[in-house]
Amino acid sequence: MVIIGMAMTSIAAGCSSEEKGPGPTSSGSSGQASSGLSLAFASKCSRCHGTTATGQGIYPGLPGRQSASSYAAVVRSGRKEMPSFDATQISDADLAADFDWMTTKR
Secondary structure: OHHHHHHHHHHHHHHHHHHOOOOOOOOOOOOEOOOOOEHHHHHHOHHHHOOOOOOEOOEOOOOOOOOHHHHHHHHHHOEOOEOOOOOOOOOHHHHHHHHHHHHHHO
């Protein structure tokens, strides 16, 4: 019984430490989520636009028919219910990489 209890404690400790591992960052730092989009997109945009930016509900797929510059302008200024995001929240590099991924790799 003691061995089983120790094994269960080890398993539980391993699971809880994995669950507390690093998630998407809240800053605009570069990195990729499992979808191929930036961690900034995963933490700030995917809730409305979906994890692969194909849209969901009333929120459109991205980038739509926008050019890279108009996509970046909308992210920076916001639109309707969408808040604005400055470069400290989503970096210019992440915006460019996300646009590239959405238009060439998805």
